[in-house]
Amino acid sequence: MQIQINTHNPDRLIDFYKAIETSSAKMLEAARLSDWDGVARYEGTCAVLIEQLRHQARNEQLAPEQRKEKARIMQRILRNDAQIRVLAEPWIAQFEHLFDGQPQVMH
Template sequence: MSQQLIDYYKAIENSSLQMLNAARSEDWEQVVRFEGACAVLIEQLRARASTEELLPEQRKEKTRIMQRILNNDAQIRYLAEPWLSHCEQAFEGKSQYLH
């Protein structure tokens, strides 16, 4: 049963890696798609974690997985900065029409 819990962490890591690969390709629609998949997996993980625990060796693996996820996230944010700046500039003059 605990093995299933660690599988959620692995799936989230995989999705974050797919997000990073999409960001490297500047495929922001795919980034958003994988971000949504991560959100669903995180909610499922939260539900499962309320009733299950990881074994000690799985907790160590979880720590390594979480470090890789955080590294992927940092790289995605770095790659997204120019795109976000471009979006902000594109909407700068149009903000008066949004109110």
């Protein structure tokens, strides 16, 4: 999945937040379908967007009205994340059960 951010747009920082929210919503939909590979793909997309946002935010700031929008977007992302965690808990528990009693080796 590729999300385009217009680098010539004065609203590019808020566009990053919106793109992260979109990817978060797609992660949630994948989790609802038990598509854990899809969840991982969208999580990877989020990670890339977050890194790009961090880089861009060093040089730009959000306007006051954009900070309010950012707060609303972040609340939706956090709600999505919470729902994804609820959906993933049984899968994670099942996965961890496979390793019960197995020696853990860290690389």
